[in-house]
C-alpha cells in the first residue's frame with residue numbers, strides 16, 4: 001500500500017516535472033530572449049542610415065542628435081524609457097543621456113580621423129545594479145559599429161568639435177529636460193554644453209533641415225524594417241483575434257485590453273505602440289479614449305484600437321466589434337459603410353498616387369452614404385461625424401514622420417476611416433453612441449500595396465463567426 005502510494009507520488013512528480021518542462025519549453029519557443037534579440041536591426045543598418053544622411057547634408061555641416069530625456073512618472077519613479085526614434089534609427093542605442101554628432105566631411109577628433117562620434121553613458125556598477133546593464137563605450141564600438149565613442153562626461157572637455165562648419169543641424173533642443181544634480185553628464189548637461197560650445201543660436205544653426213532630411217529617409221522603409229513592421233502587425237493580429245474570441249457582455253474595457261496586451265507580450269512585443277484604446281458605446285466616439293474602465297453591455301459596440309511595438313516598430317490596428325457577438329441592423333448599416341470606404345481607400349494606396357488620395361476616396365464614400373441615409377445634407381457636414389484624417393505614416397513612431405506627397409514603394413500608411421455619433425448629435429437618436437473605426441496597415445510596393453494586417457477579420461460575417469470560436473479565457 002505504502003509502495004503503491006510512493007510510486008503514485010513519484011509518477012505524479014514525474015508528470016508535473018514534464019508539464020513544467022513542456023510549458024517552459026513552449027514559453028522558450030515563443031519568447032526566447034536570444035531569439036528575440038537576434039532579429040533586431042543590425043549595426044550595418046544603422047551605419048548605412050548615417051551614411052545616407054551624411055550624403056544629403058550640406059557641405060561642411062554637422063548634425064547633432066540627442067537621445068530622449070528620461071521622464072518622471074511620479075516622485076522617484078520614471079516612465080519606461082523610450083528612445084528618440086531619430087536617434088535609434090541612426091545609432092541602434094536604446095539608452096538615455098547620449099548624443100550623436102555626424103560631420104559631412106572627415107576631421108580629426110581627439111587625434112582620430114572620423115566623421116562621427118557618439119557620447120554615451122559610462123559603465124557604472126552601482127547604477128547598473130539598480131537600472132540594468134549599460135553598453136558603455138567599448139560595447140557601443142563593438143556591437144553598434146562606431147569607430148569613436150566617448151563617455152558623455154567627456155563632451156564638455158572636448159574642444160573644436162564645431163569649428164570650421166558652415167551649418168550646425170539639429171532637430172531642436174529636447175523639451176522637458178530635468179537636470180539630475182547627481183550627474184555631470186545627463187542630457188540636460190549635454191544640451192547645455194552643446195549650446196555653449198556651438199554658441200547656440202547663431203545663423204549657422206538650423207533646426208529645420210535635419211528633420212526634413214530624416215523625414216524623407218524614415219518614410220521609406222527598408223526590407224529589414226518591413227520585416228519588423230510585419231512582425232509587429234502579426235503579433236497585433238493575433239491579439240485582436242484573441243480579443244474577438246474572448247469578448248462578451250459583462251466584461252470590462254480593461255479586461256479586453258488585458259487580453260490584447262497579454263498576447264502582445266506573450267508573442268514577444270516589448271510594449272504597446274501607444275496607449276490601448278478600448279472604448280465601448282459612447283466611449284467608442286472618443287477618438288483617443290484611454291480610460292478603459294467601463295463595463296460592457298449587450299448591444300454595445302466596442303472599438304479596439306491596439307497595436308504592438310516590436311524592436312521599436314509599431315503596428316496600429318482597429319476593429320470595432322459587437323459586444324454580444326452580433327451587429328444590430330443599425331450598427332451593420334454604419335459598419336458596412338465604413339468598411340466599404342476603408343476597402344476603397346486601400347485600393348487607392350498605389351505608388352504614384354498622392355498621400356491624400358485614400359482620404360479623398362474614403363470621404364466621398366462616407367459622405368455619399370450619410371447623405372443617402374439622410375444623416376447629412378451635404379459633404380461639408382461630414383466632419384461632424386468623421387473628424388479625423390484617413391491615413392498617417394507608420395514606423396518607429398505610431399504617427400510616423402513623412403513628407404505627405406507622392407506615395408512611393410516602401411512607405412507604410414494606415415487606412416482608418418470611421419464614423420462617430422456621440423449622444424446629442426443632430427441625427428436619428430438610434431445612431432447615438434455608435435462609434436466605428438476600421439484600421440489596417442498598408443505597405444506601398446512597386447506593384448501596388450500589401451496589407452500587413454490582412455489576416456484579421458473585418459467583414460461582418462467573418463467577425464461574427466470568429467466571435468463564436470472558443471477562447472482560452474472561457475470558463476468551460
Ligand code: GLY
Nearest residue numbers: 274305316416439
Ligand atoms: N492609434 C491611434 C491612431 O490610429 O491614430
Ligand code: MN
Nearest residue numbers: 305316317439
Ligand atoms: Mn489606431
Ligand code: MN
Nearest residue numbers: 316414416439
Ligand atoms: Mn492610426
